[in-house]
Amino acid sequence: MYRQHIPELESAKTYGIIGIILQFIGVAADVFLHGLGFIISIVGLILLLLAIKSISDYYGNSKPFRYILYSIISSIVFGVISALFIILFLVPVILGISASSNPGSAAPALLSNIGLIFTVILLVILAVLIPIIFEYLAYNEISELTGIGDFHTAALLLLIGIILTVIVVGVLLLIVGIIMLIIGFSKLPDYAKPVVIDQPGAQDYNQGFNQ
Template structure:
């Protein structure tokens, strides 16, 4: 199946590119096309829809977290000599970080739904495992150990895409069925011969009296 073969290539390369900051956007787009092709091949639109929701929520979480970091870094020089303002700044950063993590957890949950469906349809269970590590990493994102789980999930994601088969399990190459030959009904007129029994005249032998 061509679309599933393309999904294996695009998804695998995209997952590798997603590991690096400078190529993350390219990797994200490639994975998006790969998941779309898988959804079309399996005829499961929910796979792509859940992945889109996951992408939008994770992008939102990343923007919030980036803004929180920038805001804290920008104001740190002004409040460094005031402990109270430093505490307020750190508290605000922690609040926005918590909001970002909650949004990221919801996004990863949508991604897990998408990857679980892919695992069921393609038979590649590594998608389920990768999504599970991503979810654990998102929950523990406020701790340093969370990024370890996310890294493991990213590596498993690469393995999962490259493990995709060219055809779906149980797929049968559909060949056009030959058209049934038209049956020609040959009508045979059976003529029953009429048997005519010849009328035989029963000749009775005449007895002649012998003459003396």
């Protein structure tokens, strides 16, 4: 039976696996080599974007790529806002307490800015949680398009892992989720039946191919 080569999914498989590995290495390397680790992570992110874009293009569904873009954009936006709040508001408060000659002034100063502190904490939480929700939606959509359940499992593990990251089990879930993503990308087919969309007899053709 004739099989059609799928360059989009073949490249998605390669870019996806390498991209995820580089992102993982980049995060680990950032502990020791801050600049190099960041660069490695960015390269991995670009390759991952190319992989998801290839999958979206092949299946004619922009949702996976759109969701992953939303994830990146929301991460940057909330991260920048959180950093600005810390620099413009919290840092002067902390410096003022440090410079004060009265040790008893620390508690009142903190209490008077408790709302600001909770605002920053909320922004940091949103900067972590909202991007991972969009990432979950992206990989879950890929799972539905490709029929590869590992993407759905990985997305769920990453979401739960981020929520539970304050404890050891959360970190372990993140690592397992990353491994499942690699497995999911490795299962992308290099060959498949030609994509036939909204054409007369398409259903009969697909049924005949699968027999």
